[in-house]
Amino acid sequence: MLSLFAFDLRETFDSVPWTVYFWIFFAFQYFVYGQLVSRLVVSLNDYYFYYGTGILIIMTFNVSTWAGRRFVEGAHEGRLKYLLSLPFTRGELFLEQVLLGLAVNLIRIGPPLVLILWLAKMPPIMFVTSVLVLLAMSFGIMGIMISLSFIAFKSFDIFSAIVASTSAILIRFSTILYPLAFLPSAYGTVARFNPLTYGSDLLRNALNFDTSSLLDPGLSAFVVAAVGISTMTLGMALVPRALEGVKSS
Amino acid sequence: MSETGMMLQITRVDLSYFFRTKWLLATLIGLNITDMLVVGLVYNGLMQFNYFEFFVPGVIVTGLFFASFDVGRRVHLGLTEGVSQYYLTLPVSLNALVLAHLLSAGLGGLIYAGILIVIASASLTAMHLPSLITPNTIVLLPALFVLSMGLAGIAAVLNLFSKAGDRYWVFADGIQTALVGLSTVAYPLSTVSGFFKPPILTFIEYNPLSQGAEALRTVVYGFSSSPVFNLPALFLGSLALLAVGVISYRHVFTRLRDTGRI
Numbered sequence: 001m002l003s004l005f006a007f008d009l010r011e012t013f014d015s016v017p018w019t020v021y022f023w024i025f026f027a028f029q030y031f032v033y034g035q036l037v038s039r040l041v042v043s044l045n046d047y048y049f050y051y052g053t054g055i056l057i058i059m060t061f062n063v064s065t066w067a068g069r070r071f072v073e074g075a076h077e078g079r080l081k082y083l084l085s086l087p088f089t090r091g092e093l094f095l096e097q098v099l100l101g102l103a104v105n106l107i108r109i110g111p112p113l114v115l116i117l118w119l120a121k122m123p124p125i126m127f128v129t130s131v132l133v134l135l136a137m138s139f140g141i142m143g144i145m146i147s148l149s150f151i152a153f154k155s156f157d158i159f160s161a162i163v164a165s166t167s168a169i170l171i172r173f174s175t176i177l178y179p180l181a182f183l184p185s186a187y188g189t190v191a192r193f194n195p196l197t198y199g200s201d202l203l204r205n206a207l208n209f210d211t212s213s214l215l216d217p218g219l220s221a222f223v224v225a226a227v228g229i230s231t232m233t234l235g236m237a238l239v240p241r242a243l244e245g246v247k248s249s
Numbered sequence: 250m251s252e253t254g255m256m257l258q259i260t261r262v263d264l265s266y267f268f269r270t271k272w273l274l275a276t277l278i279g280l281n282i283t284d285m286l287v288v289g290l291v292y293n294g295l296m297q298f299n300y301f302e303f304f305v306p307g308v309i310v311t312g313l314f315f316a317s318f319d320v321g322r323r324v325h326l327g328l329t330e331g332v333s334q335y336y337l338t339l340p341v342s343l344n345a346l347v348l349a350h351l352l353s354a355g356l357g358g359l360i361y362a363g364i365l366i367v368i369a370s371a372s373l374t375a376m377h378l379p380s381l382i383t384p385n386t387i388v389l390l391p392a393l394f395v396l397s398m399g400l401a402g403i404a405a406v407l408n409l410f411s412k413a414g415d416r417y418w419v420f421a422d423g424i425q426t427a428l429v430g431l432s433t434v435a436y437p438l439s440t441v442s443g444f445f446k447p448p449i450l451t452f453i454e455y456n457p458l459s460q461g462a463e464a465l466r467t468v469v470y471g472f473s474s475s476p477v478f479n480l481p482a483l484f485l486g487s488l489a490l491l492a493v494g495v496i497s498y499r500h501v502f503t504r505l506r507d508t509g510r511i
Contacts, residue, residue, distance in 0.1 A: 017416055017419040018418075018419055021419045021422060021423055024423065025422070025423075025426060028426055028427065028430055029426075029430075032430050032431070033430050033435070035444060036435075036436045036440055036441060036444060037292075037435065037436065039436075039440050039443070039444070040292075040295075040296045040297075040300070040436060040440060041292070041295045041296060042295070042296060042297050043294065043295045043296075044295060047295075157270075157271050157272060158271065160271070160272030160275075161271040161272045161274070161275035161276075162275070163272075164272050164273075164275045164276035164279060165275040165276070165278070165279035166279075167279070168276070168279030168280045168283050169279060169283060171283075172283035172284075172287040172288060173283075173287060177288065177291075178291045178292070178295065182291055182294050182295055183291055184290065184291070184294075187287060187290075187291070
């Protein structure tokens with residue numbers, strides 16, 4: 001399993017342009033878009049820092065959805081058949097996919113996180129707590145995406161469409177880009193049912209952001225942990241069964 | 250079938266690929282609608298001016314850009330999967346093939362932007378704000394069509410340089426992020442001018458996306474945040490990009506025809 005993990009990790013970072021693009025995307029969003037938008041926002045103190053942490057969450061979300069998509073792509077391209085012939089259990093295969101997602105996330109998010117914390121003059125311990133929160137969120141999102149993969153085994157196109165539209169909706173109807181207090185009441189109600197809202201506020205709590213605009217950290221931590229554990233359990237229960245019916249395209 | 254008929258047939262097939270790609274439409278619609286109706290509305294409450302009214306034309310032009318730019322993805326897949334090689338065996342000239350792709354890009358962008366305009370107008374009317382559907386907007390549609398074809402020219406340049414592999418997707422994402430970020434789609438020129446100096450500021454002013462967004466704002470609201478906006482500049486910029494697109498695609502397809510390689 002560890003050999004497969006090392007192989008997958010190497011393969012993922014073989015594509016230098018994507019890895020570099022990921023960091024360039026962050027730099028552009030943070031140093032250009034974030035700077036300009038934060039000059040327009042007058043109702044919230046230190047929106048620039050708020051926006052920076054939001055970008056980190058969006059990046060975590062993107063890496064986690066990539067991990068889910070990669071898994072189902074492998075199934076449709078016939079790679080999964082080969083993996084199932086290897087001498088390890090389906091549970092171990094599932095675990096390897098999750099570990100890969102977490103490792104890729106850590107490698108891609110680490111440098112931007114360090115930069116944001118350094119610019120905000122945060123102590124190094126903040127890095128550890130932030131990484132823990134981001135990885136816990138990543139765990140939950142991957143759980144959702146891998147659980148959704150049973151749809152992909154019927155139609156990859158429909159799976160991609162669902163993931164794409166769900167991603168846009170989940171990110172917008174959350175506190176990733178703006179605090180709950182500033183959402184119109186109808187949107188605020190939707191945001192309260194969105195796990196990303198709790199993850200975002202938990203991260204900002206961990207970074208000592210103005211807590212008056214954030215949800216209770218205890219509740220946020222509970223929701224993030226509950227979503228992570230429940231979706232992963234669901235994924236572990238669903239995926240091994242779904243694997244039986246996969247046809248290569 | 251005449252060459253023009255064949256060209257229109259290729260245009261139709263290429264355009265139908267765009268509207269049949271479920272994941273792409275879901276991504277575009279999901280992003281643009283939520284940008285307009287969620288991000289625009291929420292930011293409106295965080296800013297001192299009517300950001301929603303300002304942002305909606307920007308989102309429409311961004312939608313037009315993404316839809317038109319998709320021709321690059323289709324050509325890239327066509328080149329790697331052999332569809333372009335098949336087109337070259339048809340009784341159609343190189344110019345007609347190039348024009349077919351750019352025409353489908355222009356139409357795709359315009360149709361998609363039209364859908365966004367209808368949705369945005371319904372939302373604006375519900376909020377007692379001026380609708381985007383006005384006689385002036387209809388007069389502007391040809392300019393938006395030329396803009397859409399011009400923006401496809403940028404995708405053609407990417408097709409020229411990216412060859413096979415991952416590089417096209419990276420370049421495409423990077424160009425889209427940069428062009429949208431370095432424009433007045435999401436923030437007025439007065440904000441940008443406090444942050445950037447020439448030549449980047451000049452680029453932002455003449456960026457086709459800025460010109461398109463300012464064109465819509467001007468015809469609908471009667472104001473533009475960019476003092477350099479004018480229709481001839483929009484036409485000339487778009488036609489210049491379109492010419493670059495024609496040259497790029499001619500080069501791509503000539504190379505493919507002569508060497509058989511991308």
